[in-house]
Amino acid sequence: MHHIAKLILASSLLFAPIANAQTPPAAFAPGVEASIAQVLPHMLAWRRDFHEHPELSYEEVRTARVVAAHLRALHLDEVRTGVAVTGVVGVLRGGRPGPVIALRADMDALPVTEEVDLPFASRVRGRYNGQDVGIMHACGHDTHVAVLMATASVLAERRAELAGTVIFVFQPSEEGAPPGGLGGARRMLAEHVFGDLHPEAIFGLHAWPQASGTVKIMSGPFMAGSDRLRISVIGRQTHGAQPHRGIDPIVISSQIINALQTIPSRQMDAVGSPVIVTIGSIHGGVRYNIIPDRVEMEGTIRYLNPETRDDLYARVRRTVDDIAASAGATAEVSIESNAIPVVNPPELTARARAALARMLGEGSVQGGAPGMVAEDFAFFQQAVPGVFFYYGVNPPGVSPTEAAPNHSPRFFVHEPALETALRAMLAVTLDRVGPAQP
Ligand SMILES: [Zn+2]
Numbered sequence: 001m002h003h004i005a006k007l008i009l010a011s012s013l014l015f016a017p018i019a020n021a022q023t024p025p026a027a028f029a030p031g032v033e034a035s036i037a038q039v040l041p042h043m044l045a046w047r048r049d050f051h052e053h054p055e056l057s058y059e060e061v062r063t064a065r066v067v068a069a070h071l072r073a074l075h076l077d078e079v080r081t082g083v084a085v086t087g088v089v090g091v092l093r094g095g096r097p098g099p100v101i102a103l104r105a106d107m108d109a110l111p112v113t114e115e116v117d118l119p120f121a122s123r124v125r126g127r128y129n130g131q132d133v134g135i136m137h138a139c140g141h142d143t144h145v146a147v148l149m150a151t152a153s154v155l156a157e158r159r160a161e162l163a164g165t166v167i168f169v170f171q172p173s174e175e176g177a178p179p180g181g182l183g184g185a186r187r188m189l190a191e192h193v194f195g196d197l198h199p200e201a202i203f204g205l206h207a208w209p210q211a212s213g214t215v216k217i218m219s220g221p222f223m224a225g226s227d228r229l230r231i232s233v234i235g236r237q238t239h240g241a242q243p244h245r246g247i248d249p250i251v252i253s254s255q256i257i258n259a260l261q262t263i264p265s266r267q268m269d270a271v272g273s274p275v276i277v278t279i280g281s282i283h284g285g286v287r288y289n290i291i292p293d294r295v296e297m298e299g300t301i302r303y304l305n306p307e308t309r310d311d312l313y314a315r316v317r318r319t320v321d322d323i324a325a326s327a328g329a330t331a332e333v334s335i336e337s338n339a340i341p342v343v344n345p346p347e348l349t350a351r352a353r354a355a356l357a358r359m360l361g362e363g364s365v366q367g368g369a370p371g372m373v374a375e376d377f378a379f380f381q382q383a384v385p386g387v388f389f390y391y392g393v394n395p396p397g398v399s400p401t402e403a404a405p406n407h408s409p410r411f412f413v414h415e416p417a418l419e420t421a422l423r424a425m426l427a428v429t430l431d432r433v434g435p436a437q438p
């Protein structure tokens with residue numbers, strides 16, 4: 001590419017969406033474009049406000065209040081609050097008959113202390129697991145909420161033309177279920193989030209460190225299933241100099257940790273069934289010359305292929321139980337599902353991808369490989385055919401490998417990317433309930 005062309009392309013990244021020359025983005029109907037232009041500054045202001053006031057899972061009280069007030073001001077047909085503790089649901093009925101579509105945004109922040117130098121950086125602190133922590137929108141959920149509020153604004157202004165119904169789902173607690181409880185998506189579903197409506201499709205998006213102005217969408221497995229693994233190894237306490245008088249759970253645990261790594265590397269299909277087993281904590285013993293009674297370990301299991309799951313669980317249990325038994329110890333294994341894999345159904349995804357390519361430009365729509373991070377949007381996909389995709393948040397010139405990952409204290413969203421996210425949400429929605437595209 002000629003270097004001038006490169007410069008032009010680089011500077012055009014400032015203004016989402018970008019497109020390649022062959023397939024420029026299409027404009028929405030003039031009325032929609034006018035609504036977009038009008039809502040843009042508000043969307044950025046909402047996002048900054050949420051960013052400055054992050055709230056942990058199931059504590060999204062202020063966020064939910066702002067969202068509910070906004071939806072009521074738009075005179076939606078229905079606004080329900082307190083769905084799954086702090087969740088908010090809005091229903092917009094268009095002026096003409098048509099399908100029901102659901103759009104979802106998650107609202108919670110993380111126990112992370114912000115290190116980004118922004119005028120609206122979070123200085124909020126709170127308590128998490130009994131510890132004093134900083135709180136930060138380190139996963140970009142502040143942008144998801146602002147984008148969906150803006151989507152609601154645009155659609156509410158065009159309601160007479162809409163052929164169908166749109167449900168806006170503002171979900172709490174995506175980042176993890178409380179111990180023994182349900183995460184936000186599962187809890188909203190348990191509390192009949194859609195009421196007596198039956199959406200034919202649900203869409204969600206996520207901020208992701210790739211080029212601003214782009215989206216990433218793919219059919220099939222897209223994000224991993226995520227489980228919490230707990231292992232107790234129960235031996236028998238003895239003197240550190242007389243191991244034969246007891247059963248050493250520490251040596252057994254070390255064998256278990258190593259053997260667990262052979263499940264992904266030796267037992268599963270590396271391409272067809274990618275799997276990760278990570279032990280993230282291990283606790284046992286109080287003194288250098290005492291072999292303790294028991295060791296407790298915790299970790300996470302990730303898998304991309306839903307058909308892999310039961311087999312994987314069985315292999316983890318067998319590995320732990322049999323190694324413990326080989327030494328005369330016993331073991332307890334518990335596996336708790338946080339999220340199942342996000343799997344985008346081919347037909348629905350192809351149609352959404354075409355709508356995104358039309359409205360953002362073909363060059364702005366990426367494919368690529370799935371990842372091993374998780375999202376509880378997957379539970380909505382169990383109930384309703386759904387598509388989940390990423391929108392890029394990197395500033396121009398920052399590559400995906402240089403950018404701080406989600407959950408980092410340096411996670412950063414280049415704000416012009418929010419317009420791409422808004423246009424993407426409108427593209428997939430109006431493709432189904434909108435007036436005919438030009
Ligand atoms: Zn996250």
Ligand SMILES: [Zn+2]
Binds near residue numbers: 139140141174206
């Ligand atoms: Zn997230």
